Amino acid sequence: xxxxxxxxxxxxxxxxxxxxxxxxxxxxxxxxxxxxxxxxxxxxxxxxxxxxxxxxxxxxxxxxxxxxxxxxxxxxxxxxxxxxxxxxxxxxxxxxxxxxxxxxxxxxxxxxxxxxxxxxxxxxxxxxxxxxxxxxxxxxxxxxxxxxxxxxxxxxxxxxxxxxxxxxxxxxxxxxxxxxxxxxxxxxxxxxxxxxxxxxxxxxxxxxxxxxxxxxxxxxxxxxxxxxxxxxxxxxxxxxxxxxxxxxxxxxxxxxxxxxxxxxxxxxxxxxxxxxxxxxxxxxxxxxxxxxxxxxxxxxxxxxxxxxxxxxxxxxxxxxxxxxxxxxxxxxxxxxxxxxxxxxxxxxxxxxxxxxxxxxxxxxxxxxxxxxxxxxxxxxxxxxxxxxxxxxxxxxxxxxxxxxxxxxxxxxxxxxxxxxxxxxxxxxxxxxxxx
Numbered sequence: 001x002x003x004x005x006x007x008x009x010x011x012x013x014x015x016x017x018x019x020x021x022x023x024x025x026x027x028x029x030x031x032x033x034x035x036x037x038x039x040x041x042x043x044x045x046x047x048x049x050x051x052x053x054x055x056x057x058x059x060x061x062x063x064x065x066x067x068x069x070x071x072x073x074x075x076x077x078x079x080x081x082x083x084x085x086x087x088x089x090x091x092x093x094x095x096x097x098x099x100x101x102x103x104x105x106x107x108x109x110x111x112x113x114x115x116x117x118x119x120x121x122x123x124x125x126x127x128x129x130x131x132x133x134x135x136x137x138x139x140x141x142x143x144x145x146x147x148x149x150x151x152x153x154x155x156x157x158x159x160x161x162x163x164x165x166x167x168x169x170x171x172x173x174x175x176x177x178x179x180x181x182x183x184x185x186x187x188x189x190x191x192x193x194x195x196x197x198x199x200x201x202x203x204x205x206x207x208x209x210x211x212x213x214x215x216x217x218x219x220x221x222x223x224x225x226x227x228x229x230x231x232x233x234x235x236x237x238x239x240x241x242x243x244x245x246x247x248x249x250x251x252x253x254x255x256x257x258x259x260x261x262x263x264x265x266x267x268x269x270x271x272x273x274x275x276x277x278x279x280x281x282x283x284x285x286x287x288x289x290x291x292x293x294x295x296x297x298x299x300x301x302x303x304x305x306x307x308x309x310x311x312x313x314x315x316x317x318x319x320x321x322x323x324x325x326x327x328x329x330x331x332x333x334x335x336x337x338x339x340x341x342x343x344x345x346x347x348x349x350x351x352x353x354x355x356x357x358x359x360x361x362x363x364x365x366x367x368x369x370x371x372x373x374x375x376x377x378x379x380x381x382x383x384x385x386x387x388x389x390x391x392x393x394x395x396x397x398x399x400x401x402x403x404x405x406x407x408x409x410x411x412x413x414x415x416x417x418x419x420x421x422x423x424x425x426x427x428x429x430x431x432x433x434x435x
Contacts, residue, residue: 045107045227045230051077054084057080057085058088061084061266064371068265068266069090070091071085071090071264071268072092072095072257072267074253074257076095076101076102077270079104079109082108082246083109085244086244088242088244089242091246092244092245092246095253095257096250098283099292099302100287100290106248110178113235114232114235114239116179117182117232120176123173123174124174128170133166134165135158142288156194156196157214159216160217160220163221164191171187183228186228188290190224190227191285191290194219194223199282204284204285252305254307254356254359254360260367263368264369265369267368267372269377270377270378271360271376273309273381275379276309276346276349278303279306280302280303281312308352308355314345315352316352318355320351320358320397322396324396324397327350327354327397331351334350334383334386340384357394361401361403362401364433365435368434372434372435373433375430375431377430378428378429379427390429391431394431395408398431404434405435406432406433407431407432408430408431408432409430410427412427413426413428
């Protein structure tokens with residue numbers, strides 16, 4: 001007999017100011033999927049766009065009515081599912097295609113101790129004083145990254161780039177892989193704040209009057225120290241937490257799920273929405289500066305491993321195998337409006353997006369325990385005058401694939417883009433599936 005599940009609400013201290021870009025749906029329940037708060041334990045290690053809340057994952061677990069043995073998240077993101085599962089003493093497997101974000105998740109669930117981090121911090125500070133600012137270690141970066149006389153724009157002033165080179169060298173000196181990863185994640189969390197750019201909308205923008213207000217070495221040191229202390233506080237506070245088995249797979253979820261053989265009681269995730277966000281570009285600064293990218297080919301490879309939710313690169317497009325009358329009508333409408341779309345490949349991209357999620361659902365169905373459940377948080381998009389009803393399409397595809405129970409519930413309304421008027425007209429929904 002399965003154990004009855006009871007959540008532990010005190011494990012997460014959420015102090016959220018969630019009033020900015022969403023509102024509850026008129027048909028939605030009190031359950032929230034979205035999280036704006038940056039003061040939640042572990043979530044404050046790195047700002048992740050559109051992270052869903054730990055409360056949602058805990059509620060999804062609790063809705064099973066029994067204590068699950070294993071949870072899977074095919075789109076790990078900020079690691080909400082992984083850390084929530086660990087805190088609730090549940091084994092978990094999470095897949096994340098972005099290697100930096102995969103390290104963020106690993107850092108959160110690693111068996112770090114406050115004592116080891118204190119010792120490592122002391123050694124790090126001592127080494128930082130004696131390490132030369134060797135800019136040659138940053139020679140692989142694109143030309144826009146570091147200031148020079150030949151450039152009109154740059155992301156980092158030359159002296160700050162030199163300081164970053166010192167940080168990276170000292171991080172490499174750390175022998176313990178878990179601690180080295182922790183320091184790398186801390187540095188990654190402050191890179192954009194200590195640069196001339198910010199990330200907004202679909203890409204990187206230069207700050208207003210950036211040439212007059214450039215970051216300094218002192219700012220980098222201050223922000224790094226502050227972020228280290230913030231993350232350290234969470235390690236200290238939760239040092240005695242349960243140590244369930246959490247496996248983090250860095251890879252393309254469409255293929256990586258095939259590596260997983262252990263059945264799951266719950267498969268919970270939120271895939272990228274078909275809104276043409278290229279998340280590889282959004283995390284471009286961290287990926288290049290921290291050495292995950294060594295050349296342009298690495299960037300292209302990662303882009304090709306992401307869902308076909310954007311048209312920033314050209315890829316093969318094929319539609320889903322299963323049947324969805326809603327998708328058929330949508331693709332027809334998009335094709336009729338192709339002349340007014342900002343990219344002529346958008347109709348094909350939408351079809352391929354649902355094929356990608358179909359592949360994920362095929363593996364989810366294979367891995368799902370008989371009394372288990374799939375819970376997806378998905379969001380609609382709009383191109384020209386055509387709304388992409390993601391939850392409806394996925395529900396139809398799931399029925400075509402043989403899922404026995406299929407249910408959808410709208411939980412909030414999101415703003416459309418400025419081009420579409422910026423009003424609340426795009427639904428975010430939960431899709432629940434079971435065998």
